[in-house]
Amino acid sequence: MNATDGALFPRPAALIAPGAMHLPEHLDPGAQHDLLAACREWARPPAGLRTVRMPDGSRMSVTQVCLGHHWFPYGYARTVVDGGGEPVKPFPPWLRDLARAAVATAYGRPCTESYDIALINFYGAGARMGLHRDSDEKSPAPVVSLSLGDTCVFRFGNTESRGRPWTDIELRSGDAFVFGGPSRFAYHGVPRTRPGTAPPHLGLNGRLNITLRVSGLPERP
Numbered sequence: 001m002n003a004t005d006g007a008l009f010p011r012p013a014a015l016i017a018p019g020a021m022h023l024p025e026h027l028d029p030g031a032q033h034d035l036l037a038a039c040r041e042w043a044r045p046p047a048g049l050r051t052v053r054m055p056d057g058s059r060m061s062v063t064q065v066c067l068g069h070h071w072f073p074y075g076y077a078r079t080v081v082d083g084g085g086e087p088v089k090p091f092p093p094w095l096r097d098l099a100r101a102a103v104a105t106a107y108g109r110p111c112t113e114s115y116d117i118a119l120i121n122f123y124g125a126g127a128r129m130g131l132h133r134d135s136d137e138k139s140p141a142p143v144v145s146l147s148l149g150d151t152c153v154f155r156f157g158n159t160e161s162r163g164r165p166w167t168d169i170e171l172r173s174g175d176a177f178v179f180g181g182p183s184r185f186a187y188h189g190v191p192r193t194r195p196g197t198a199p200p201h202l203g204l205n206g207r208l209n210i211t212l213r214v215s216g217l218p219e220r221p
């Protein structure tokens with residue numbers, strides 16, 4: 001059951017690995033609505049929601065839209081280089097503030113990092129994401145992950161390999177997960193979502209995950 005659905009105990013913030021903090025219910029229902037409304041706009045063409053093709057020809061089961069810099073396997077560009085070639089949508093300053101606030105809450109210190117990329121992944125029923133590292137950025141700043149809609153199992157591993165040890169946690173609508181410091185380049189993934197678990201007030205079928213990152217790349221002209 002979701003805490004917003006009346007769970008008996010609130011879920012506490014938890015340190016999952018050094019530098020990796022789970023912040024349950026970081027976004028209140030109003031903030032979740034606002035972020036979802038923005039995601040619906042960003043998903044529209046041009047440079048909207050797309051299927052990502054991997055170098056081996058397979059397709060990712062999530063669909064994705066990027067802000068600030070366009071991610072493709074494996075790098076960043078200013079245009080949809082592996083699609084229609086359109087310029088990537090801008091990264092709005094309020095997302096930078098959202099990222100800084102999550103880092104400040106996670107680590108208990110102010111954050112002034114220059115967040116400039118969002119990757120927005122949509123998980124329909126059956127979508128998943130294999131274990132990987134977020135290693136295409138040129139900055140060690142923490143990654144901030146925000147979840148909306150269906151609950152998922154989030155697997156947070158180690159920096160050495162895709163193997164154990166790892167910790168499986170549930171990410172629910174409104175949760176944040178911040179991974180920086182010694183965990184910035186840890187393997188992580190989403191083995192499964194739980195379809196139908198989104199809070200009814202949100203009106204989303206499926207799961208959205210928004211990761212906010214610092215590219216470390218030169219600013220856009």
Ligand SMILES: O=C(O)CCC(=O)C(=O)O
Nearest residue numbers: 119121134145190209211
């Ligand atoms: O969906 C998630 O919670 C994780 C997404 C992720 O790891 C990524 O976009 O790199």
Ligand SMILES: [Fe+2]
Nearest residue numbers: 132133134188
């Ligand atoms: Fe990732």
